[in-house]
Amino acid sequence: MHISEGIVSAPVLTGGAVLTAVGTAVGLKKLDYERIMTSAILTAAFFVGSLVHIPVGPANVHLILNGLIGVILGWASFPAILTGLFMQAVFFQYGGIVVLGVNTFNMAAPAVCSYYCLRPWLDNSRGKQAVAAWLGGFFSVFLAAVFLALSLTLTDEGFLETAGILIGAHLPVMIIEGFVTMFAVVFLNRVQPEILKRSKMSVQEKVSRSMTE
Amino acid sequence: MRQTVNGLSLCLIFFFLLELDVQAHGVRVFAWSAGETIKVEAAFRGSGPARKAKITVQEAESGHELVSGLTDSKGLFQFPVPPQAIREKMDLKITADCGPGHKGKWLLKAADYLEMSAHSPPLPAATGGEQEKEVDGGGKEAAGPEIDEHLIRTIVAEELDKKLAPLKKLLHESLRPKIDSRDVIGGIGWLLGLAGIAAWIKNKKKE
Numbered sequence: 254m255h256i257s258e259g260i261v262s263a264p265v266l267t268g269g270a271v272l273t274a275v276g277t278a279v280g281l282k283k284l285d286y287e288r289i290m291t292s293a294i295l296t297a298a299f300f301v302g303s304l305v306h307i308p309v310g311p312a313n314v315h316l317i318l319n320g321l322i323g324v325i326l327g328w329a330s331f332p333a334i335l336t337g338l339f340m341q342a343v344f345f346q347y348g349g350i351v352v353l354g355v356n357t358f359n360m361a362a363p364a365v366c367s368y369y370c371l372r373p374w375l376d377n378s379r380g381k382q383a384v385a386a387w388l389g390g391f392f393s394v395f396l397a398a399v400f401l402a403l404s405l406t407l408t409d410e411g412f413l414e415t416a417g418i419l420i421g422a423h424l425p426v427m428i429i430e431g432f433v434t435m436f437a438v439v440f441l442n443r444v445q446p447e448i449l450k451r452s453k454m455s456v457q458e459k460v461s462r463s464m465t466e
Numbered sequence: 467m468r469q470t471v472n473g474l475s476l477c478l479i480f481f482f483l484l485e486l487d488v489q490a491h492g493v494r495v496f497a498w499s500a501g502e503t504i505k506v507e508a509a510f511r512g513s514g515p516a517r518k519a520k521i522t523v524q525e526a527e528s529g530h531e532l533v534s535g536l537t538d539s540k541g542l543f544q545f546p547v548p549p550q551a552i553r554e555k556m557d558l559k560i561t562a563d564c565g566p567g568h569k570g571k572w573l574l575k576a577a578d579y580l581e582m583s584a585h586s587p588p589l590p591a592a593t594g595g596e597q598e599k600e601v602d603g604g605g606k607e608a609a610g611p612e613i614d615e616h617l618i619r620t621i622v623a624e625e626l627d628k629k630l631a632p633l634k635k636l637l638h639e640s641l642r643p644k645i646d647s648r649d650v651i652g653g654i655g656w657l658l659g660l661a662g663i664a665a666w667i668k669n670k671k672k673e
Contacts, residue, residue, distance in 0.1 A: 257568060293661030300657065
């Protein structure tokens with residue numbers, strides 16, 4: 254899922270870096286004090302999750318966990334994934350510093366998408382919540398593969414063929430990631446439901462705070 | 467909040483347990499010369515060999531393709547040194563392509579393989595025959611010194627190759643950056659530290 258250095262062209266690198274910068278700025282603005290530790294721990298999970306490999310064909314694929322980060326953190330996925338990828342580049346030589354922008358956008362944009370599409374479902378009954386979480390994990394990887402194919406296409410390779418190969422290679426990850434996200438969300442809902450109902454609670458908090466002030 | 471942290475830490479421990487199967491996926495290419503052939507090994511950073519990776523051998527300067535092929539199940543690929551490369555003393559750029567987004571390369575300098583193969587080409591014909599003659603004829607003095615020198619060179623080169631093979635292998639294993647649990651723990655430490663700094667800054671702003 255990480256693009257190595259020296260593969261994509263300069264315009265793609267720049268475009269990715271700009272989009273990531275914008276996303277990170279929005280994410281940092283929306284990241285409030287209480288969520289900093291949650292973001293850090295999810296980033297740590299992202300950082301370590303990439304070591305869990307599923308050998309498929311010539312390319313190794315691994316857990317990405319952008320879906321889990323997305324449904325919980327929303328826009329804060331950008332700074333979280335940016336930091337995680339930076340750490341992976343430095344410690345594991347995954348991807349690279351130059352391609353950090355493109356890689357971050359490819360993984361964080363689907364995370365934000367799944368936040369907007371699936372987040373409302375997470376407040377529902379347990380069954381619907383589990384399905385929504387599974388879909389979040391699945392589609393975040395799916396979309397990330399599509400974005401990855403797109404960035405390679407903008408450089409030289411044919412889109413449909415590349416996308417086909419990438420989606421095929423990541424299909425097992427999509428399914429596994431769906432389950433990982435589902436179990437994580439169900440687990441969090443049991444031990445700490447407020448982490449998932451955050452948006453609603455923060456609105457209430459804001460109202461009550463403004464009233465007391 | 468504390469419960470959340472506990473829960474997520476549990477998830478992290480779970481990943482640590484899974485971390486046993488550590489394989490990364492930057493592609494590392496290593497090529498070395500073994501007599502008249504050049505051997506290429508492609509592996510993913512970490513431990514896994516890159517199977518069925520497409521290897522392309524090009525002239526480093528012009529990018530002209532000389533040889534291409536797929537790696538075997540051990541991530542190995544070998545090819546005879548192209549005569550053209552020996553003639554023109556080309557530096558070889560060897561690229562391994564393991565699917566979209568995964569590439570690695572290695573530059574094999576002309577000097578690295580020419581030394582080995584320079585003595586080799588004339589030898590198979592010369593040595594094979596001469597060796598038998600030596601055995602049969604008991605060593606005729608007239609043709610002696612020059613042939614002997616060739617013969618000795620080949621034998622020494624071959625033996626050295628055999629002796630050095632494990633050393634080369636060891637060297638190139640050590641070039642393989644392994645992912646250490648130290649890196650993992652260090653990285654997590656960094657993340658928690660960054661979170662602490664972020665919390666501190668946000669808290670200052672609040673005040």
